[in-house]
Amino acid sequence: MTDIEYQDRAEALLRAVELACDRINDDTDADIDNQRVGGMITLTFANRSQIVVNLQKPLHEVWMAARAGGFHYRFDGSVWMDTKGQGEFFAHLSRCASEQSGQPLSFSS
Known part of the structure; x- marks a missing residue:
């Protein structure tokens, strides 16, 4: 993947x-505060826990830090997959956000 392709796919993510986050806030009482600064988004939940998603441009990866740990994702040609076999990014973000918010939340591309 070229740098430009990575940037386009990562920005889309x-x-x-x-x-x-906007959809979840409209449809539920999860009240996720999302702040974006450059290539990083911080999701803050009502209980003050956070999930941080940031781009790692030199590695062509997306990293996520949550209570469950830190995870690295690479684009496999169709989806962003964890480099250690923990699954697809949006499914994993949904699980982590659900755990941290205390209610079922669904993120998708």
Whole structure:
């Protein structure tokens, strides 16, 4: 993948996270505060726990830090997959956000 392809796909992922937060806030009482600064989004939940998603441009990866740990994702040609076999990014973000918010939340591309 070229740097430009990575940037396009990674920016699309960040936009999808932002849009999902807006949808979740409209449809539920989860009250996720999402702040984006450059290539990083911080999701803060009502209980003050956080999930941080940030771009790692030199590695062509997306990293996520949550209570469950830190995770690295690479684009496999169709989806962002964890480099250690923990699954697809949006499914994993949904699980982590659900755990941290105490209610079922769904993120998707």
